[in-house]
Amino acid sequence: MTRHLTVGAAQLGPIAREETRERVVERLMSLLHESAERGVDLVVYPELALTTFFPRWYIEDQVEIEGWFEAEMPGPATKPLFDEAARLGIGFCLGYAELFTDAEGRTHRYNTQILVERDGSVVGRFRKVHIPGHEENEPGRPFQHAERHYFEPGPDGFRVWRAFGGIIGMAICNDRRWPETYRVLGLQGAELVLIGYNTPLHYSPDPTQNALQAFHNHLVMQAGAYQNGTWVVGVAKGGIEEGVDSLAHTVIIAPSGQIVAQTVTTGDELTVARIDLDHTKMYKETLFDFDRYRMPEHYGLISEQRGVVVPPDIDGGA
Ligand code: ING
Secondary structure, three states: OOOEEEEEEEEEOOOOOOOOHHHHHHHHHHHHHHHHHOOOOEEEOOOOOOOOOHHHOOOOOHHHHHOOOEOOOOOOOOHHHHHHHHHHOOEEEEEEEEEEEOOOOOEEEEEEEEEEOOOOOEEEEEEOOOOOOOOOOOOOOOOOOOHHHHOOOOOOOOOEEEEOOEEEEEEEHHHHHOHHHHHHHHOOOOOEEEEEEOOEOOOOOOHHHHHHHHHHHHHHHHHHHHHHOOEEEEEEEOEEEOOEEEOOOOEEEOOOOOEEEEOOOOOOEEEEEEEEHHHHHHHHOOOOOHHHHOOHHHOHHHHHOOOOOOOOOOOOOO
16 A cells, blocks of 8 residues: 655745745745645645744844744734645645743743644644754854744654644754654654754854755754654755855655755745655664664663763773
8 A cells, every 4th residue: 555645845045034924925825836736735834934034133122022923823924825725735834933822821932833734724733842052142153043042942842643644743943953853753653754944054153064064954854764764854944044044955855865856946946756655664664663673771861861971980891
């Protein structure tokens, strides 16, 4: 039996600081219509797909900050996208800055992705777990990466949802660099992992990594796909956005780790692949038959420890 699904990775080029939600939704709508022409069932948009990547500035005015967030999803600007996608029978994954008020009335700010089925129903919500960058103002940088000033880590961890005929997981940007992300999803049976990202080419803490950004981007997602027998879709917001050159290189990756589709520009570009979710079995039921081959009795440090602890007794001897 084959479970085919046609997936569209809808890369965005730069979004200007002054660009309105309505104008951005027009761009998302254009990619949605191209998806419909190309028979796409599920279209994946990038991280923070409704606004410019505002963590590149250290903003303290709370009103301005809240202007970057969505208090409801869909909201007035995004409802047309939801309605059109449902009319076309196309599902989508959308990244945005979420303002959430809990039952106790406390406000939370998350870097969020939602998964919307072809009937327009929201079937999943993921909040970014690994928040990179810095908390305090660092004006000495050419641009900031103050995600920790704006976002709390997602409290829900890494989950999967049954949708589009398979088991779908989500992750956001820096999450894709951590093998734990894919393994926790893999242990839940993930067959397709959807990841949006905004990645500046310049990495202030170690600029020697700048030239390796594209290599590292594909390395981590190809490894995550192969080592967990899952499809992975990585979708960029790329190009020079408010003066910051950001990685594109959007990809669709097979459970073998092979790239089966990728973008070739740094702008709004859709790349499409018809995937077979049963292809995952070739790896999940052989090399990466977790139940048969994993040895969790030796993996304790992975969840017990946060940082490195060098054991005292490592100076030689069996
Ligand atoms: N961006 C980055 C990422 O992990 C980063 C953090 C910035 C990495 C610059 C390298 C260079 O791709 C997000 N948004 O997590």
